[in-house]
Amino acid sequence: MASTRSKAPVRLLYSDAFKRQLRDLAKRYRHIRSDLQPLLELLLAGATPGDQVSGTGYALYKVRLPNRDARRGKSGGYRVIYYVQTNTDRLLVAVYSKSDQADVPAAELRRIIEAQDASPETG
Numbered sequence: 001m002a003s004t005r006s007k008a009p010v011r012l013l014y015s016d017a018f019k020r021q022l023r024d025l026a027k028r029y030r031h032i033r034s035d036l037q038p039l040l041e042l043l044l045a046g047a048t049p050g051d052q053v054s055g056t057g058y059a060l061y062k063v064r065l066p067n068r069d070a071r072r073g074k075s076g077g078y079r080v081i082y083y084v085q086t087n088t089d090r091l092l093v094a095v096y097s098k099s100d101q102a103d104v105p106a107a108e109l110r111r112i113i114e115a116q117d118a119s120p121e122t123g
Contacts, residue, residue, distance in 0.1 A: 008088045010044050011088055012040060013092070014091070014092050015092060015093050015112050015116045016115070016116070016119075017093065022036075029067060029069040029097070030069060031068045031069050035065055035066065035067060035068055035077075035078065036078070036095070039065060039080060043090045049063050050062050050080075055106040056113075058113055060081055060082070060083050060084075060093065061081070061082055062079055062080070063079070063081075063082070065078040065080060077098060078095055078097055078098070079094075079095070079097075079098055080092065080094070081095075081104060081109060093112050093113060094109065094112065
């Protein structure tokens with residue numbers, strides 16, 4: 001039976017690592033914020049796009065996004081990793097350019113999440 005109660009709004013939180021990576025990438029790719037916007041809107045709508053990242057012990061997802069500045073489509077674009085903390089909270093963990101970095105090790109992702117869990121909420 002479906003609930004008649006309205007769905008709680010989703011909150012986007014940003015890890016310190018994500019903010020630092022975004023700032024560094026924005027120096028080279030001036031459209032990165034607008035390239036990320038469709039993903040942010042999907043997350044705010046409650047969707048869980050992307051592929052689940054295994055081996056971390058957390059509900060992490062990796063999304064491929066095109067980079068308008070690099071003009072290589074999704075394969076040479078950005079990767080965004082986010083963590084589904086609760087039904088209403090999504091923590092943006094990492095963002096990187098596929099042309100700069102092949103992957104983020106699972107241990108590094110765990111370290112970022114654990115550091116964020118130990119610090120006050122970041123919005």
